[in-house]
Amino acid sequence: MKKQTIARLLAGAVGLGIALGAATAQATPESDRQAFIKHYTSKYPNIKVEDYVYGALAFEEDSKAQYDAIMEFPPFEAQVEKGRKMWETPFKNGKTYASCLPNGGKQIAGNYPMFDEAKGKVVTLEGAINDCRVANGEEAYKISDKNTLGVLTAYMRTLSDGMLMNIKADTPKAMAAYEDGKKTFFSRKGQLNFACSSCHVQNAGVRLRSELISPAVGHAVHWPVFRGGDNLVTLQNRYTGCFRQVRAVPPAEGSETMNNLEYFHSSLSNGLPLKASVFRK
Amino acid sequence: MNALRRNVLKGAAGAGTVAVAVAAGLLKPTQALAAWNKAAFDAKNVGDVLKGLGAASPADTRDVTIKAPDIAENGAVVPVEVTSNIDGTTSIAIIAEKNGTPLVGNYNLAGGATGFISTRIKMGQTSLVRAVVNAGGKSYTTAKEVKVTIGGCGG
Amino acid sequence: MAEPMRIRATMAGDVADVKVLMNHPMETGLRKDAKTGQLVPAHYIQEVSATINGAAVLNAEIGGGVSKNPYLGFKVKGAKAGDKVVVSWSDNKGDKNSAEATIA
Numbered sequence: 001m002k003k004q005t006i007a008r009l010l011a012g013a014v015g016l017g018i019a020l021g022a023a024t025a026q027a028t029p030e031s032d033r034q035a036f037i038k039h040y041t042s043k044y045p046n047i048k049v050e051d052y053v054y055g056a057l058a059f060e061e062d063s064k065a066q067y068d069a070i071m072e073f074p075p076f077e078a079q080v081e082k083g084r085k086m087w088e089t090p091f092k093n094g095k096t097y098a099s100c101l102p103n104g105g106k107q108i109a110g111n112y113p114m115f116d117e118a119k120g121k122v123v124t125l126e127g128a129i130n131d132c133r134v135a136n137g138e139e140a141y142k143i144s145d146k147n148t149l150g151v152l153t154a155y156m157r158t159l160s161d162g163m164l165m166n167i168k169a170d171t172p173k174a175m176a177a178y179e180d181g182k183k184t185f186f187s188r189k190g191q192l193n194f195a196c197s198s199c200h201v202q203n204a205g206v207r208l209r210s211e212l213i214s215p216a217v218g219h220a221v222h223w224p225v226f227r228g229g230d231n232l233v234t235l236q237n238r239y240t241g242c243f244r245q246v247r248a249v250p251p252a253e254g255s256e257t258m259n260n261l262e263y264f265h266s267s268l269s270n271g272l273p274l275k276a277s278v279f280r281k
Numbered sequence: 282m283n284a285l286r287r288n289v290l291k292g293a294a295g296a297g298t299v300a301v302a303v304a305a306g307l308l309k310p311t312q313a314l315a316a317w318n319k320a321a322f323d324a325k326n327v328g329d330v331l332k333g334l335g336a337a338s339p340a341d342t343r344d345v346t347i348k349a350p351d352i353a354e355n356g357a358v359v360p361v362e363v364t365s366n367i368d369g370t371t372s373i374a375i376i377a378e379k380n381g382t383p384l385v386g387n388y389n390l391a392g393g394a395t396g397f398i399s400t401r402i403k404m405g406q407t408s409l410v411r412a413v414v415n416a417g418g419k420s421y422t423t424a425k426e427v428k429v430t431i432g433g434c435g436g
Numbered sequence: 437m438a439e440p441m442r443i444r445a446t447m448a449g450d451v452a453d454v455k456v457l458m459n460h461p462m463e464t465g466l467r468k469d470a471k472t473g474q475l476v477p478a479h480y481i482q483e484v485s486a487t488i489n490g491a492a493v494l495n496a497e498i499g500g501g502v503s504k505n506p507y508l509g510f511k512v513k514g515a516k517a518g519d520k521v522v523v524s525w526s527d528n529k530g531d532k533n534s535a536e537a538t539i540a
Contacts, residue, residue: 066353075358078459228358229401317483382500383501385498390494392488394494401503401507403500403501
């Protein structure tokens with residue numbers, strides 16, 4: 001049973017991987033996004049693209065009903081509240097995150113990850129918050145620290161609820177970072193020899209053992225998630241999990257490889273509304 | 282993933298041990314807890330829970346409905362809603378049959394509270410979730426199976 | 437345990453729909469701390485009660501089988517907008533918490 005599933009995964013990946021790879025040789029982020037959506041919608045004509053933000057839940061009513069029940073009064077509210085207090089506490093110099101980030105930090109999360117031409121690299125939202133800290137004489141938080149940067153980002157993202165994802169890659173350097181992220185997404189890795197795309201493109205909506213696999217479009221809009229109700233997981237934490245699940249050594253969270261992957265991956269959700277934070281199993 | 286499952290299982294089994302510790306004087310319950318139905322919460326099987334609740338042989342009914350998932354997204358947090366359409370419902374108990382200590386809660390209704398309770402429960406493994414309703418001095422029951430799987434992509 | 441409890445109470449027809457989120461670890465006593473390997477001591481809410489304008493509407497006994505940060509929803513017929521809902525809990529260590537809200 002397991003062998004069959006894996007064999008099917010691999011077979012599917014070869015055909016579609018080549019098709020997408022060929023189509024994206026001269027691609028723009030927008031044409032890539034369209035190609036992904038065309039792939040999913042032709043496979044699942046009855047599932048609305050706007051429901052992709054629910055991930056695998058979009059494919060199963062029973063799961064979505066549990067999500068709705070839990071989101072009615074999420075068990076992680078106290079953690080987001082902790083993030084709010086961190087957000088509102090001024091730095092030692094009296095300035096705040098709001099005074100440091102564009103637009104007071106509101107309705108901006110959908111612009112991240114952003115390619116910073118001056119730095120010549122991708123800056124994630126977590127990176128921007130840390131840059132803000134450093135600029136105000138505070139120490140940067142560890143990028144994967146759930147209790148600091150995690151809850152702070154969880155609150156900060158609520159200030160962008162409803163904003164449409166709006167990732168841009170419109171300069172040669174930005175496109176190079178985007179292409180690097182795309183390469184990571186489509187490259188096979190690990191002992192299982194899977195790419196991100198093996199599951200989340202070719203097999204989205206398919207069961208892998210007990211798990212329904214989510215489409216890559218819509219993935220990036222709702223992080224961090226609170227798994228099991230209160231375990232905060234950032235998008236890059238989740239990438240780490242994915243790498244491990246295919247028995248690959250994950251790149252460090254906050255590394256250029258991870259940031260470029262997040263850049264490419266987030267642009268696939270362009271046009272979809274942000275929602276922080278959400279429950280996942 | 283296995284660690285999670287173990288923890289959930291332990292979590293489900295834990296309440297009984299606590300009570301033993303309380304009985305042995307290791308923990309000091311306060312006076313306020315005197316009314317807590319220790320016998321029912323300590324019970325390790327459904328029969329003993331029902332006895333503890335004073336509802337040893339409840340009648341099956343279709344007038345009580347349980348809204349719970351077919352497959353739990355996560356056994357640590359399973360949304361369960363019980364609605365009793367029996368007139369004069371005075372209490373609703375929720376039981377996760379295969380939990381180490383199956384009784385999850387017993388909700389006594391008064392003063393206009395309708396026969397409705399919504400909560401989230403821990404489940405160690407696939408089992409029936411049972412509701413026991415008291416109305417007019419009689420007890421009624423219904424159950425729904427909830428499957429609990431391990432793991433989860435969380436995507 | 438200073439974490440506040442949250443209550444939302446709204447009228448739906450002639451029935452008040454009350455939703456409560458309590459902040460509590462609901463430790464059953466047999467879970468091991470992943471880092472230390474030591475058992476996390478039992479710590480869970482045992483009793484939850486609710487009143488509307490001072491009159492009891494719900495008196496619940498719960499155990500460690502209720503999820504962490506317990507959620508409780510119930511409905512009360514005959515309540516009206518402006519009525520005061522008070523929800524209190526006490527746990528196995530004798531900790532207590534209480535919160536109130538006005539039905540909207």
